[in-house]
Amino acid sequence: MIAARIRARAALTRAAGVLAGVAGTVLAASAQAGEPPVVRAEAGIVRGTQEDGIAIFRGIPYAEAPVGERRWQPPVAKAHWEGVRDARAFGPPCFQPEARGAANNIYAEELGKMSEDCLTLNVWAPDDAANAPVLVWIHGGAxxxxxxxxxxxDGAHLAEEGVVVVSLNYRLGVLGFLAHPELSAESEQDISGNYGFLDQIEALRWIERNIAAFGGDPDNVTIAGESAGALSVMYLMTSPLARELFDKAVMQSSYMISTPALKEAEHGHPSAESLGLWLEEKLEADDLADLRALGPRELVAKATAAGYPTWGTVDGKVIPHQIAESFDRGExxxxxxxxxFNSGEIRSLRRLLPPAPADAEEYEAKVRAAYGDLADRFLAIYPSDTIDESMLAATRDALYGWTAERIGRKQAAIGAPAYLYLFDHGYPAADEAGLHAFHASEIPxxxxTIWETTDNWPRIPRTEEQRTLSDAMVDYWISFARSGVPHAEGRPGWPRFGDDExxxxxxxxxxxxxxxxxxxYELYEETVCRRRAAGDQQWNWNVGVISPPLPAKAPQCR
Incomplete structure (x- = not known):
């Protein structure tokens, strides 16, 4: 079986090399003729746009999302299309709560018309691309x-540096992650949920089959994402279904939280199937057919109003174990x-914080009640004389800092290179708003794209200092996608994470x-270890003054 897969991949690589050469010729010829670029891929022929030496193809369907009566099924690979497909406009966003576009949300951006059949991707490629490294971006958004x-x-700036950039849509919320006993019964594997992750895997399969036609190398694919996109990357790193579909991984502000199991209550989570039954009851539906009869807009609105929590599901197939366990196993x-991670992660995510205690005495009392023998360590790091800053730092470190370093340590343990960063950059508009190095601020x-952010985003000054920092980060990320080692000419060498951390x-x-x-790091490794050992507590943003009483020290915990 393994030998057969290796032979098949080698054949694909040889074909990719031929197609890449054809693609480079097609794109270059189109650019010289002043015509829109055209690519003949396995999926079909697409016509895009050409901007400053970059060929751009938007809204290419990589799969079909089953809708209506077929809703909540794995994605269906897109059949080869006839004729030339217009790829000048982005595909519709997947259905999501419309309230997220509120004017006071710095992350808000106009969505336009949404669709349930939303599985499209976009490609930015240099006109002369041939066997270029491929960077696949998975967006965040919880x-x-x-x-x-x-x-x-926008992938144009990265493509200017010689990479092919791909970004994709995947099903979200209740439409992308609902688990339900009836759905599991319909499945040959007796599983449900994780449809959004299956979409991402199907996109990677499409990329492996088609990206050579755009000048990309299917044997040099880096998956990357921020926040929930980085969470997705971690799930892809642990999913057997995604193995061999990528070669490197970038995780920006990821969080290694616990997640429900499919059929059993575990780690303080009700089972994913029971959450589906709960939602069915909340929406006054009699069965799965009633849920499928709801229109997507109505379903998303009602599920959001009911407080439906969107999680991945540990189903033993798509997600075999809790992420923390898979990394511990070296799998x-x-x-x-x-x-x-970013130093100011929680400054723009204050909804993750509980109400602040009235004073230092109440703060310390709650921490001691929660952390017991670890309370002194906690208070030494997060003191009561700066309650707000301590709460911001504690939640940041528990979610994002601990995760980043844990990834680095666990990769090092299996002999894989890891490179870690802290984004601590501020600028006047962000700092004046109390948002120094806020969540996602590293993305532009x-x-x-530092001067192409939305109106709600704290405005980045048009100065040489900002562009110089951005250029350095672009160089580091691009070189990592190219070779697996981040490097920027004239900038400090980026050491591999190891004993010197x-x-x-x-x-x-x-x-x-x-x-x-x-x-x-050791504090949160200890707290998570105890919670995992006890088996009845979640680990996520239940930190500090809202932490449940920590279980007693377990033999396996240091």
């Missing part, structure tokens, strides 16, 4: 919102990784620092 069409995800993809810098810090300029987290 698995309930977002779209590949957002302006700061994650043994690929080079680049991972990190690594995409090179080196991080690259991005502030006004990049520089290397060792041991960024200090005792904070």
């Amino acid at each position: 698995l309930v919102a977002g779209a590949s069409s957002f302006g700061m995800y 994650q993809a043994p690929v080079p990784v680049l991972a990190g 810098f690594m995409f090179g 080196a991080y690259m810090v991005f502030d006004r300029k990049p520089f290397v620092v060792n041991d960024v987290l200090g005792d904070r």
